[in-house]
Amino acid sequence: MAAQKGFFTDTTLCIGCKACEVACKQWNQLPDDGFLFTGMSYDNTVHLGASTWRHVAFVERPVPMKPGNDGAFSWLFSSDVCKHCARAGCLESCPTGAIIRTEYGSVYVQPDVCNGCGYCIVNCPFGVIDRREEDGRAWKCTLCYDRLRADMQPACAKSCPTESIQFGEIAELRERAEKRVEKLHEQGLNSAYLYGANAAQQPGTEGLNAFFLLVDKPEMYNLPPNPTVPTKPAKAAWGSMAVGVLGLALAAIGSALLGGRERAS
Amino acid sequence: MAVRYRDSVEPVVTDGRDIDRDIGELLGEGAQQRSRGAHDEHIAEMAERWQALPEASRIDPTYYDRPLLNESVWHWAIPTYYYVGGVTGASLALGAAVQLFADRDLRALVRQCRWIGFAGACISGVLLVADLGRPMRFLNMLRVFRPTSPMNVGAWILSKVGAASSLAAIFDFELAGLSAGLSGLGLATYTGVLVANTAVPVWQESRRVLPILFGSSAMASAGCLLEMVGDQRGFAVARTFRISGQIAEIALAFAMEKQVARIERVARPLRSGFSGFLWRASAVLAASSLLVTVLPIKKRAKKFAAGILGTLGSLALRFAVDKAGLASARDPRASFHLQRAQLNFTNMGA
Numbered sequence: 001m002a003a004q005k006g007f008f009t010d011t012t013l014c015i016g017c018k019a020c021e022v023a024c025k026q027w028n029q030l031p032d033d034g035f036l037f038t039g040m041s042y043d044n045t046v047h048l049g050a051s052t053w054r055h056v057a058f059v060e061r062p063v064p065m066k067p068g069n070d071g072a073f074s075w076l077f078s079s080d081v082c083k084h085c086a087r088a089g090c091l092e093s094c095p096t097g098a099i100i101r102t103e104y105g106s107v108y109v110q111p112d113v114c115n116g117c118g119y120c121i122v123n124c125p126f127g128v129i130d131r132r133e134e135d136g137r138a139w140k141c142t143l144c145y146d147r148l149r150a151d152m153q154p155a156c157a158k159s160c161p162t163e164s165i166q167f168g169e170i171a172e173l174r175e176r177a178e179k180r181v182e183k184l185h186e187q188g189l190n191s192a193y194l195y196g197a198n199a200a201q202q203p204g205t206e207g208l209n210a211f212f213l214l215v216d217k218p219e220m221y222n223l224p225p226n227p228t229v230p231t232k233p234a235k236a237a238w239g240s241m242a243v244g245v246l247g248l249a250l251a252a253i254g255s256a257l258l259g260g261r262e263r264a265s
Numbered sequence: 266m267a268v269r270y271r272d273s274v275e276p277v278v279t280d281g282r283d284i285d286r287d288i289g290e291l292l293g294e295g296a297q298q299r300s301r302g303a304h305d306e307h308i309a310e311m312a313e314r315w316q317a318l319p320e321a322s323r324i325d326p327t328y329y330d331r332p333l334l335n336e337s338v339w340h341w342a343i344p345t346y347y348y349v350g351g352v353t354g355a356s357l358a359l360g361a362a363v364q365l366f367a368d369r370d371l372r373a374l375v376r377q378c379r380w381i382g383f384a385g386a387c388i389s390g391v392l393l394v395a396d397l398g399r400p401m402r403f404l405n406m407l408r409v410f411r412p413t414s415p416m417n418v419g420a421w422i423l424s425k426v427g428a429a430s431s432l433a434a435i436f437d438f439e440l441a442g443l444s445a446g447l448s449g450l451g452l453a454t455y456t457g458v459l460v461a462n463t464a465v466p467v468w469q470e471s472r473r474v475l476p477i478l479f480g481s482s483a484m485a486s487a488g489c490l491l492e493m494v495g496d497q498r499g500f501a502v503a504r505t506f507r508i509s510g511q512i513a514e515i516a517l518a519f520a521m522e523k524q525v526a527r528i529e530r531v532a533r534p535l536r537s538g539f540s541g542f543l544w545r546a547s548a549v550l551a552a553s554s555l556l557v558t559v560l561p562i563k564k565r566a567k568k569f570a571a572g573i574l575g576t577l578g579s580l581a582l583r584f585a586v587d588k589a590g591l592a593s594a595r596d597p598r599a600s601f602h603l604q605r606a607q608l609n610f611t612n613m614g615a
Contacts, residue, residue, distance in 0.1 A: 027293060027294075028293040028294045028295035028296070029282055029284060029291055029292070029293030029294075029295055029296040030282070030293075030295035030298060031280055031281030031282050031295075031298060031300035032281040032282075032283075033281075038329075040329045040331075043329075046331060047331060047332070047335075049335065050298070051281075051295065051298060051300075053295075057328060059328070062323070063323070089464060092411075092413040092414065093413070093414045093415075093416065093462065093463075094411070094414060094417075095406050095409075095411065095414045095416040095417035095420055096402075096405040096406055096408055096409065096417075097405075097408055097409035097411065098405070111297050111298075113402075113405060113408075114398075114399070114402075115397050115398065115399045115400075115402035115403060115405045115406070116397050116398015116399045116402075117396075117397055117398070117406075117416060118337065118338040118339055118396075118398065119414070119416045119459075121335050121336075121337060121338055122334075122335075122336075122337045122463040122464060122465055122468075122590070122594070123462070123463055123464055124334070124335065124464060125334075125464040125600075126333075126334075127332065127333050127334040127335045127594075128335070129335070130335045130338075131338045131398050132298055132299070132300070134299045134300055134301045135298050135299035135300070135398070136299070136397070136398025136399045137298075137398055137399060138398075139295065139298060142294045144294070145294065146293075146294055216326075217326055219326040219327060219328070219597075219601050220326045220328065221328065222327070222328030222331060222333055222597065224333060224600055224601070224604055225601060225604045225605055225608060226604035226605070226607050226608050227464075227604070228464075228604075228607075230462050230463050230464050230469060231413050231462065233469055233472060234415070234458065234461055234462035234469075234472060236461075236472045236473050237415075237457065237458040237461035237462055237472040237473070237475065237476055238458055239473075240457065240458075240461075240472065240473050240474060240475065240476040240477055241451075241454045241455060241457060241458050241476035241477075241480075243476075243477055244453075244454035244457065244476045244477040244479070244480035244481075245450040245451065245454055245480070247477060247480060247481070247513070248354075248355065248358055248450050248453060248454065248480045248481075248483070248484060249358065249362070249450055251484055251506065251509050251510065251513075252355075252358045252359045252361070252362035252446075252484075252506065253362045253365075253366055254505070254509070255359065255362070255502050255503075255505040255506035255509065256359070256362040256363040256365070256366040256367045256371075256502055257366055257367070258501075258502075258505050259367075259499070259501040259502030259503070259504065259505040259506070260363075260366070260367035260368055260371060260501075260502060262501040262505075
């Protein structure tokens with residue numbers, strides 16, 4: 001198996017240029033999904049979807065970046081992407097086996113197998129994967145599987161001018177990310193922290209292969225504070241089904257006996 | 266293909282990629298994605314929403330109140346299938362129970378249960394295939410066995426129900442009747458797991474009750490149908506089955522709402538909007554069906570009134586759950602509040 005690869009997105013370095021969005025669309029030859037003017041800061045992409053595999057979020061905060069800084073405003077940027085979770089909701093829920101884990105540890109949807117049942121969409125705790133209406137299949141970031149196979153890095157990371165998007169071996173990225181947090185803390189940006197860098201930080205997904213460095217609550221970036229692969233809590237649902245099966249069987253037998261007797265009397 | 270810059274001097278015909286096919290070939294990972302072209306209608310809808318300057322709340326933050334999750338793409342066929350699959354499973358289970366535990370002169374009821382099961386399994390299949398984005402690939406559902414996917418498990422259960430009920434209905438195989446009854450128990454309840462095994466807050470929070478609720482709703486709807494069209498000798502059996510199903514349905518719906526409402530925001534779709542209306546309506550309809558049962562009216566009028574009210578109640582329940590999921594996915598605070606509560610709970614434990 002090849003080394004486990006992923007992204008470390010350092011949002012403190014992002015300048016909101018959207019080169020990653022453009023590079024992704026161009027390399028993967030994705031069609032547009034509407035040109036909108038939303039009024040949400042500089043974000044006219046809105047959300048990840050079937051044809052949008054990178055999305056830069058623009059957060060306007062009425063507080064300074066660091067305590068003591070001048071002004072009461074700071075502007076945060078963050079390039080969002082499929083997290084390629086260690087426990088992926090889409091993969092575990094896929095009934096056809098179309099969604100697989102590749103040799104790089106990434107989660108990949110095989111377009112020739114997907115039958116467009118739509119179950120992965122409601123199973124993604126991050127709202128990443130989606131179905132394109134005209135196409136009928138589910139799509140999401142492939143971690144540029146075709147480029148990895150040709151020993152190239154993903155298009156978004158390649159195009160990022162500030163190295164906010166870093167691609168590499170996950171173990172190495174984690175180390176780099178921790179050093180970066182330490183450095184930021186030294187510089188006085190105490191709010192910096194890692195999001196989903198390992199299983200201890202995010203037990204619900206058991207860690208993300210595309211993790212982030214954030215400086216505010218995850219909700220500000222439209223990231224869930226405690227995402228969990230739906231399969232984990234769903235154990236209770238299987239238990240409930242067992243009770244339901246038993247109850248239904250007893251009710252059927254009871255009706256057969258009681259109803260049968262009532263007719264006889 | 267759509268035309269972009271329609272009103273300009275040089276309109277462009279595009280599939281949304283803006284790639285000149287004389288220069289570039291479509292070989293990328295997303296190049297196979299079918300596209301009709303630019304989404305013009307989308308633009309008008311969004312522009313209208315741009316009314317006021319957004320301001321991020323520091324206390325209860327969201328990202329411009331945009332949804333966190335992508336909402337379900339299932340259309341009406343799926344909640345209809347929850348109902349049809351329920352009728353199928355519960356009828357087959359009742360048929361098997363009567364076959365085993367009641368007198369020979371209830372044979373007509375057994376046969377009817379099997380035929381309802383067989384027809385229901387066929388309709389279920391059609392509904393499920395119709396909802397696929399690529400219906401021709403429906404057989405891919407059976408290319409793997411994956412216990413982590415309730416949808417995959419359900420596809421296997423439905424296949425087994427289809428096979429067993431056809432043998433039982435057409436050839437009157439006794440063993441097939443029992444086998445269909447057993448797998449029918451699964452068919453009537455697994456849809457609850459299917460719905461609960463998701464990231465949608467209201468669906469996920471209903472996980473402890475929903476499979477049993479769907480099972481009792483299945484009993485109610487199968488009972489209603491058998492009472493209305495079934496053999497008269499089996500009437501008392503069908504009525505007992507329906508009444509016990511409906512009492513459980515009302516009680517469990519109440520229990521589920523209470524469970525979901527531990528986080529106020531998560532329960533909101535059950536209490537307001539169209540989904541909330543359907544949710545209330547389903548309980549009212551089930552209760553009126555029960556009420557009709559004890560009214561001193563003619564037997565014929567009674568069984569049709571109770572049957573129709575009960576059927577509508579079960580349908581309303583399935584659609585309420587479906588619509589509640591859509592509303593819940595659209596509300597980012599439902600996910601955020603739920604997950605914050607989980608984090609606080611863990612921190613207190615540590």
